[in-house]
Amino acid sequence: MSTLTRPAKVATDSPARRPSPRRAGRRGAYKGVLFTLPFLLGFLATYVVPIGYAFSQSLHEKKSTGLGFGPTRIVYTGFSNFASVLGDGAFWASMGRTLLFGSVQITVMLGIALLLALLLDGVAARAVRFFRAALLIPYVIPAVVSTLMWLFLYSPTGSPLLDLAERAGTEITFFGGLNTYLSLGNLLTWQGIGFNMILISASLQALPRELYEAARLDGAREWRIAWSIKVPNITGILVLTGMFSLIGRLQLFGEPLIMRQIAPESINTDFTPMMEIYDKAFKVGDYQYAAAESLVLAVATGILAFVFYRVTNRKMS
Amino acid sequence: MSSATQAVRATKATESSGGGVRPSRRAVVLTTGLLVIFLLYSLAPTWFLIVSATKNQTDLYSTFGLWFSSNHLGDNLQEIWAYHDGVFFRWVGNSVLYSTLGAAGSTLVSLAAGYGLSKFGFRGRGALFAVIVGASLLPSTLLAFPLYLVFSEIGLTNTIWSVLIPYFINPFGVYLGKVYADSSVPAELMEAARIDGAGELRIFYAVALRLMRTGGITIFMLEFINIWNNFFLPLFMLNGERTFPVTLGLYSWLQQAQTARDMNTLVLTGSLLSIVPLAIFMFALQKYWRSGILMGSLK
Numbered sequence: 001m002s003t004l005t006r007p008a009k010v011a012t013d014s015p016a017r018r019p020s021p022r023r024a025g026r027r028g029a030y031k032g033v034l035f036t037l038p039f040l041l042g043f044l045a046t047y048v049v050p051i052g053y054a055f056s057q058s059l060h061e062k063k064s065t066g067l068g069f070g071p072t073r074i075v076y077t078g079f080s081n082f083a084s085v086l087g088d089g090a091f092w093a094s095m096g097r098t099l100l101f102g103s104v105q106i107t108v109m110l111g112i113a114l115l116l117a118l119l120l121d122g123v124a125a126r127a128v129r130f131f132r133a134a135l136l137i138p139y140v141i142p143a144v145v146s147t148l149m150w151l152f153l154y155s156p157t158g159s160p161l162l163d164l165a166e167r168a169g170t171e172i173t174f175f176g177g178l179n180t181y182l183s184l185g186n187l188l189t190w191q192g193i194g195f196n197m198i199l200i201s202a203s204l205q206a207l208p209r210e211l212y213e214a215a216r217l218d219g220a221r222e223w224r225i226a227w228s229i230k231v232p233n234i235t236g237i238l239v240l241t242g243m244f245s246l247i248g249r250l251q252l253f254g255e256p257l258i259m260r261q262i263a264p265e266s267i268n269t270d271f272t273p274m275m276e277i278y279d280k281a282f283k284v285g286d287y288q289y290a291a292a293e294s295l296v297l298a299v300a301t302g303i304l305a306f307v308f309y310r311v312t313n314r315k316m317s
Numbered sequence: 318m319s320s321a322t323q324a325v326r327a328t329k330a331t332e333s334s335g336g337g338v339r340p341s342r343r344a345v346v347l348t349t350g351l352l353v354i355f356l357l358y359s360l361a362p363t364w365f366l367i368v369s370a371t372k373n374q375t376d377l378y379s380t381f382g383l384w385f386s387s388n389h390l391g392d393n394l395q396e397i398w399a400y401h402d403g404v405f406f407r408w409v410g411n412s413v414l415y416s417t418l419g420a421a422g423s424t425l426v427s428l429a430a431g432y433g434l435s436k437f438g439f440r441g442r443g444a445l446f447a448v449i450v451g452a453s454l455l456p457s458t459l460l461a462f463p464l465y466l467v468f469s470e471i472g473l474t475n476t477i478w479s480v481l482i483p484y485f486i487n488p489f490g491v492y493l494g495k496v497y498a499d500s501s502v503p504a505e506l507m508e509a510a511r512i513d514g515a516g517e518l519r520i521f522y523a524v525a526l527r528l529m530r531t532g533g534i535t536i537f538m539l540e541f542i543n544i545w546n547n548f549f550l551p552l553f554m555l556n557g558e559r560t561f562p563v564t565l566g567l568y569s570w571l572q573q574a575q576t577a578r579d580m581n582t583l584v585l586t587g588s589l590l591s592i593v594p595l596a597i598f599m600f601a602l603q604k605y606w607r608s609g610i611l612m613g614s615l616k
Binding site for chain 1: 344348351352355356358359360362363365366369377378379381382383426427429430432433434436437438439440442445452454455456458459460462463464465466467470482483485486488491517521545546548549552553564567568571572575581584585588591592595596599
């Protein structure tokens with residue numbers, strides 16, 4: 001049907017004016033929906049339905065019958081799970097711990113990435129390619145494998161780091177107290193430096209050269225140019241990356257879970273919110289409570305993302 | 318070492334040709350020194366892994382970790398091959414399967430949806446796009462448990478679909494798909510194809526998909542790497558050893574290494590082996606790397 005009317009419509013368009021995508025679209029608009037349909041159905045099945053189902057589950061609790069010895073059954077308890085999660089000190093402690101740890105670790109990581117990007121910005125192209133590729137290797141290695149590698153390096157037996165420390169006459173431990181955070185932070189920093197360096201390099205290269213060419217001609221030193229001209233011009237991207245990394249850190253899971261294998265006393269099952277959810281669901285077997293925790297974490301993440309979005313938007317405009 | 322001198326020479330070359338202020342010798346040494354230190358930091362753990370993969374159990378503990386002793390790589394490989402009828406290689410196969418199918422499916426779904434959003438002005442398009450951008454900001458880890466609840470209810474857990482279906486649906490991929498469709502598929506061309514009598518589906522696969530090729534490869538690459546590295550979704554969904562991807566398999570070995578027999582040589586050699594396919598993949602697509610990383614960073 002629409003094919004018949006189409007040539008006529010095109011003819012009425014003045015040849016000089018491009019048909020805007022909106023106008024072009026309207027004629028077969030429903031076809032656009034068809035193209036997005038596979039995604040829409042999948043989105044429904046993997047986002048909307050699971051969240052809805054998790055919500056309905058979280059309104060129930062598992063209660064055992066017959067003085068706690070009979071079979072368990074699921075009963076509706078309203079928002080009682082959410083009340084428990086909101087009052088769950090350990091859960092909020094895990095969230096605070098992750099955010100605090102994440103802020104420090106991400107700052108260090110971005111600092112190093114910035115330093116390397118600035119150093120590379122002053123080096124010739126051939127050397128840059130080499131360093132960039134080499135510094136990016138940790139990013140290419142799957143997180144599970146890099147955690148395993150560092151785990152062996154942190155292991156009390158056979159670690160070359162301990163050998164080196166011993167030769168230097170000192171003793172180091174990788175777990176317990178602050179050391180646990182340093183070890184985990186080192187692992188995450190190691191993984192993230194290369195990726196963030198590429199990111200920062202790209203925004204450095206995007207800066208117009210005139211910005212600092214004049215200062216250079218005036219005889220300003222390179223580090224001065226870097227600190228007073230280049231860095232202030234890319235703070236926006238640094239803040240943005242930092243914030244999104246922090247949202248990612250709130251979901252920290254695999255690395256501490258794997259590290260727990262050799263340091264169970266230093267990394268508890270509720271070390272991060274996701275570890276706590278995993279433990280509640282699959283070790284304790286309380287699906288309903290884990291579902292409530294998942295939703296609270298999702299909402300907390302959403303709020304954090306929204307706040308960041310508002311803050312950065314205001315800054316940009 | 319040669320890299321360091323190369324860097325120094327390179328620095329000198331640009332500075333003298335650039336006509337700017339020549340950096341002092343101290344600055345050059347400092348720059349190169351710092352770069353080399355971080356280079357060593359980046360490479361040392363991988364070096365340790367390579368060295369360790371060549372050692373047997375006793376050498377692993379009794380010799381210095383950053384240098385070779387007698388070579389037992391062959392024995393270690395043999396041991397991996399023999400363990401549970403070579404289940405390790407099945408894991409690698411699973412990883413290849415999940416990554417390839419998952420990334421291919423997600424790329425196709427994303428490009429189609431992005432194309433639909435970009436080129437057709439249906440009602441609710443703006444709202445839908447806002448939802449997609451919002452969803453792409455949500456880390457997928459958050460959904461793992463709700464997904465598990467639904468999939469276990471309908472008996473999908475522990476099947477290949479329990480991991481593939483979530484991989485197919487990638488809001489960030491749709492966002493990229495729309496960006497690529499906006500920039501690389503001209504409306505005039507679609508109009509011309511329509512005049513020639515081509516159906517919408519045909520225009521999509523014969524015209525649009527071809528024009529969005531670079532975008533498609535970038536989405537495929539990002540998704541492939543994501544899936545290969547993914548750990549939590551398989552951990553939640555799969556519990557039969559034979560369905561594991563290699564990341565989960567290595568984790569299960571590490572767990573056993575803590576309790577039962579000492580499997581550290583297996584874990585180390587397996588870890589090294591598991592990097593190889595991804596390295597080959599990345600090398601093959603190195604052209605798309607930088608744009609891919611920069612695109613991925615938009616997230």
